[in-house]
Structures are given as C-alpha cells and as structure tokens.
Amino acid sequence: MALLRSYVNGRWHTAADEGAPLLDAVTGEEVARISSAGVDMGVALEYGRRVGGPALRELTFHQRAALLKALASFLREHRDELYTLSTRTGATKGDSMFDVDGGIGVLFSYGSKGRRELPNDTVYVDGAVEPLGKGGTFVGQHVMTPLRGVAVQINAFNFPVWGPLEKFAPAFVAGVPSLIKPASQTAYLTARMVELILESGLLPEGALQLVCGSAGDLFDHLTEQDLVGFTGSASTAQRLRTHPTVVARSVRFTAEADSLNCSILGPDATPGTTEFDLFVKQLVTEMTVKAGQKCTAIRRAFVPAELIDDVAEATAARLATITVGNPASAGVRMGALASLEQREEVRRSLKALTEAARPVFGGPGDPEVVDADPARGAFLAPILLRADDPDLAQPHEVEAFGPVSTLLPYTSTDQVVALAARGQGSLVGSVVTADTGFAHDVVLGAAPWHGRLLVLDATCAKESTGHGSPLPVLVHGGPGRAGGGEEMGGIRGVLHHMQRTAVQGSPTVLTAVTRRWVTGAQRSITDVHPFRKSLAELKIGDTVVAGPRTVTQDDIDHFAEFTGDTFYAHTDSEAAKANPFFGGKVAHGYLVVSFAAGLFVSPEPGPVLANYGLEHLRFLTPTYPGDELTVTLTAKQITPRETNDYGEVRWDADVTNAKGESVAKYDVLTLVAKEDSR
DSSP: OOBOOEEETTEEEOOSSOOEEEEOTTTOOEEEEEOOTTOOHHHHHHHIIIIIHHHHHTSOHHHHHHHHHHHHHHHHHTHHHHHHHHGGGTOOHHHHHHHHHHHHHHHHHHHHHHHHHSOSSSOEEEEEEEEOSTTSSSEEEEEEEEOSSOEEEEOOSSOTTHHHHHHHHHHHHHTOOEEEEOOGGGHHHHHHHHHHHHHHTOSOTTSEEEOOSOOTTGGGGOOTTOEEEEESOHHHHHHHHTOHHHHHTTOEEEEEOOOOOEEEEOTTOOTTSHHHHHHHHHHHHHHHGGGGOOTTSOOEEEEEGGGHHHHHHHHHHHHTTOOBBOTTSTTOOBOOOSOHHHHHHHHHHHHHHTTTOEEEEOOSSOOOOBSSOTTTSOOOOOEEEEOSOTTSSHHHHOOOOSSEEEEEEESSHHHHHHHHHTTSSEEEEEEEOSOHHHHHHHHHHHGGGEEEEEEEOTTTTTTOOOTTOOOTTSEEEESGGGOSEEEEOTHHHHHTTEEEEEEEEOHHHHHHHHSSOOTTSOOBOOSSOGGGSOTTTOOTTBEEEEEEEEOOHHHHHHHHHHHOOOOHHHHOHHHHHHSTTTSSOOOOHHHHHHHHHHHHOOOSSSSEEEEEEEEEEEEOSOOOTTOEEEEEEEEEEEEEOTTSSEEEEEEEEEEEOTTSOEEEEEEEEEEEESSOOO
C-alpha cells in the first residue's frame, strides 16, 4: 500500500520506514501507511518562516482573499474524488458533503469577507486614532501586522477536509503560512486534499506544508512568532499547551477539545408542537451525522421532567428508521466510526455512562449492518440513554465520541442552566422553544459556558443550519473543557494570526505608516480638483477647500417645505428658543450636508463614478441663519479593487462655520476609476 507523503521544504518527502497501516473503516482493508520518519521539523518550520511568510506578506489582504476564492473553485471541481475517498473513513455521502463542501465553503467565505471587510493593503488599522496630547500633534493608533512565524495546525480525525481548511483560511488571509498535521486515522483524505491544493499552483511557495505521521519534535522548534491550533482531546490539549517551549516562548495556542454539548427543550414544546418535533429531529441528526463523531454533537439532551417519556418514545421511533452499514450502499443513513480503536473507545465510555443511565434505544454490541461485515468494520448502532437523576456525575463528565446521547430531566429554568454549566465549558448548546422569555433566561444564563448558542423555533427552522454546524462567520470554540479557544469567527480569525501594536507619533507619521490620512497630517491642495484625478493620480492627503456659503432663513424654510421635515427646531422660533441645545431656529443637519456636497463636488464627467454613502456622520455645532459654511474634503484612504477597473476612495469631510468650529464631520465614500478614460 502507498506510504503517505509529507510536503515540506518545497518538496514531497517519503519516509524511509514502512510506516503504520491505516485501515478502511468499513471493510478493515489497508488503505495506506503513514510515517513522518526523516522529516526535519525545525527545517520545515524555518522554511515556512523564510519562504512562505515573505511571499504571503508581499500580497495584500484582497490578493490573498482572491487566491482563496480561486482555490475554493478549484477544489469544488474535484470534490467527487474527495467524496469517494471519504467513504473509506466510514462517511456517508451526506457526511462527506458536510466535511468537503463545508471546508470549501470556509474558503469561499474568507475569500468574500477578506475583500469586503479588509483593506487592499498589508496593514490592518484597528480602531480609531487616539489623541495623546492637547494640541493634536501627538496621537496613537493600533495597527495589526502578520506574525512572522508559521501556523501549526494539528487536526482531528473526524473532519479531515473541513478541519484543516477552517484553520488554513484565516491564517492565509492574514499572511501567515500553515503547516498541517492531520490525525493519522483519516490522514489519507487530508493528504489528497493537500495534493490537489498544490497541484492547483495557486498558492505561493511555502504557504502550505503537510506532515503525515507523528509530530515528533515539532514543538521543540516553535518560536514566539509561531501559532498552534489544536483540535482533539482535552488531555492532549493540556499536554501540548504546557509543552516547555510553548510556555517559555509564549506561543499562541488555541484548542478545540472535548465538549459535552447540550440541547434544551423548552417547557412550552409539548408533543404536537413544531418545536417538539424540531428537538427530536435535531437530536437524531446530531447522533447520526458522521456517526456522532462531531465535536459539536449533542451529548446531553435536557427535557422537562414531565416530557421525558414522550421525548424518549419519539426519539427512539425516529432512530429506528436509521439504517447502518456500508455508506456506499443505497438507503444507508449512518456509516462506520473512523476506526475499530475509536469504536472500542466509545464502548469504554458507554460502560461509564451506563452506571448513571439506562439504554432507551440501541446497545454497545455489533449492530445489524447493510453490505458490510460488522466484525471488520467499525460499526456501532445509535444509542440513546436516559438518566433519571440529572445530578449524577457521569453524563456531565464522560463523552462517548460516537452516536450516543443521554436524556436528562429538569424541573426549572435555574436548574437546567446549572446543569448545562456542569459540562465545564462547551462548544455549542441549543434551546428549542417558542417562549422568548425562556430563551432569554437560558441564553444569558448559559452563555458564559458556551462558545455558541442556537435558539431554534418554527420561525427560523427552515433556514437554520442546525445545532452541529460551525459557520465561518461565527466563532467556533468554547471555554473551559472545550479548549478555551476561538477559531474562524470571520475577520476575528484573521486577526488572531496578527500582532496588535500601538504606534505613537505625529499625525503625518501615522498617515505614512497606516496609509490613511489622520487629522492634523499634511494636506496637499493643488490646482487640480481631487475629483478630476483618477485612482492612479490621487494621493492620500489630496484636499479641496470650498466655500463659504451663507445659510439663509429662506434656505431653511424651503428645505423644510421641500422635504417635509418640519421639526419644530427648524420652523418654530419660540419652541426652538426653549430647546436647551439650540436657543433659536437652526438649519437641518441634512441641509448642511447637502450644501457641503454642492460646495466640494466637481460636476463634470470624470474619474469619480459614484458616491455610495456616508459614514460616521456627526452634527457637532448648530448652524443658524446667516452662518457661513466652508467644507474641507481630504482623500483619507484609497482602496483599489483587484478585479475591477475602479476602486474606493474614503474622504474626510469637515464642515466649519466662520468661527472655525466644526459643524459636521463625516466620511464620504466614492467609487473612482483607476484610469481617466477622457
């Protein structure tokens, strides 16, 4: 059988030894062998830092995001091959789609969010400018830059495609190279995915490396610039988190570990309600998708004590429709566990759980299977347990990582919140109820112990992605036993791979560092109106000063009549005089903004294609009849779009009166052609 190769130092590496066998979860046949013997872990990490890091940092956020989108499209064209190989892990077609399509979806999501929410630049500006002196000549700004290390990603066996990709995507957008170390049981699927990624030719050299087999002395070579993202057992996470190098060099370490996730049925969800049916359906789904081998699966199902018999009966009836067997066979709803060893681990956990709970459906013995030998494949039927005493320790401490869940009764909201917390930290919990008051109390009570909470009812059920589906735009992680880390979470996941630094200096220096104009920095006023400049010609700090224009009482009256905005402060002298903010009739704020636009706009056709909005608008000083308005418009940020012939320009607008007081401040957003076609 083929010996899985590692990809390190820009080339494929085949171990010198014969490696350990990896078996088909369904048939027991050998699929491949695995070994990392001969891989120099220190050299591999240094290669990522020396080659991959600089190549990625040469690209902007938008360029890296565009590469992710292209990679997602490439993998989507090859997903049928990955589906087929995934069958050997015991996965059904639905399981494989969950894994493969889910991973590809993460790439698409980060490709999209990276272009929408990050600048087309290599530096991320975090937060507002902080004034540090009275005169405005000394200011501070937080910036974020990519760490100069490698993101070491140690993945679990249950999601050999999605698991690596959900770690790789945010690291790649951040500009940090990745080293993937898959779990051995299903490493052949991860290895083929990495082969496809490298065959695409889309990634810069050194951006992605792969180690198949033992991690060896990998952790000995970590530095303070490296990161570790781990998915696996809590005991292994604890051992790795306390590795001497991780501790001594303060290596960023995040873990996604054991999680006794719960689902809570609300007292209102009685038999016959939509919510009752949703709860039962969701519970069975979470028990059987991936044969229950999901870090987000429901392990504890809390139900009102008076409904536990109804829930047990309905769930058992639904489980009875699940056919177990060869996932390649028609009609099979649940495949095998990832390995025989994993099945034995689940059976050991079941032994501990049955000290506190009794089976309602299924049992630990060999099940009836379709088109497979139960003695050779890692098959286990779904097992539903019932613990009539919810205070016993085992259901809250023992996780059977397979198609196993335990029903537990509760009698009050406070009790179920306390029971949920006994999982000591979970990735996800769900509340199935139409009672918003109950949902409010449970969500706020349970939130400190959970990374994600789903409230499911008839309103959102059709669109809901379900209890067990992590999403790239939301954090995936949880406190305590769940590992204490966060993965994905949209741009939060990107920023995890970057260093936040407070930069202090003059406005002109901060403008140069961030490539965003900062109030107080130098401006450039030329004979050419900035709106007459293409993106290629425009520079940060280019400014137009326009005005003054006198605001008259006739202007205010006309604006009120024309728009229908007859608020008393603009139309009733006595009422306006009594207003503590004005002391008399004032101009509409939107009249001020409209006059400002009329002052700074260059009306002829040119590079400016459209105004698409205002941001951060604040009215700071009232404008009275007779006031003269002047507007200063400065090019604040320039963002070319990679795939269009135009880009975005953010302008700082400051409208002042004759005293020099700021009447209104805001950002104007325009789309500007890269080249002037006139």
